[in-house]
Amino acid sequence: MLPTSRDAEHPATEPVAATGTLIGYARVSTKAQLLDRQMHALTEAGCVRIFADKKSGKNAEREELWKALDYLRPGDILVVPSMDRLGRSIQDLIALVSGLRQREVGFTSLHESLDTTTPGGRLVFHVFAALAEFIRELIVQGTHEGLDAARARGVRLGRPAAMTPEQIRHARDLLTRPENTVVSIAKLLGVSRNTVYKYVPELKDGRPALAAATAPALPHPAEPCP
Structure with missing residues (x-):
């Protein structure tokens, strides 16, 4: 089950006991791209099973990712070549990793050397979550201020008229x-x-x-x- 937005904003703080298996996940954006480099990195990291998608990160239907998430058990660690291979956005990444921690599953990104089973990795992830929430609030505030300024200038908001x-x-x-x-x-x-x-x-x-x-x-x- 995916975490709620509240869960994503406040990731679990308790450490994950990494006692299980390393499970890899790789992704390329198009079918023409090769997975070889990512697969090699995940194999070298010790992953005993690797799931791979050939789809854009903007595509929510990543079947192999959902299979990987379903395959994971408490104590396992999900390993990715880099964080952008897992999440479509920073908010998506935070939601996925927070969901893993609630299931007592660890997360490791090889390129960023991020490991949520360690205190340092958990700290970095908390910083990411705080920054993402801060940026979201700035965007919302800026949007409201822009709309208010437009209304003050007499700008007509909403969809344009279908007929002139x-x-x-x-x-x-x-x-x-x-x-x-x-x-x-x-x-x-x-x-x-x-x-x-x-x-x-x-x-x-x-x-x-x-x-x-x-x-x-x-x-x-x-x-x-x-």
């Missing part, structure tokens, strides 16, 4: 001609039929209502001279 005022006027003009259907007008303007109905609400009451709404007002007849 010019398109709406053009649609109204076309709709006054009986030979033009709503579907054909929508295709001409590059929008959906529902969008035309949304921006020309008079259509819901029929073409006559639209014609009456768009017809220019007639001038009052001149008063006869006395």
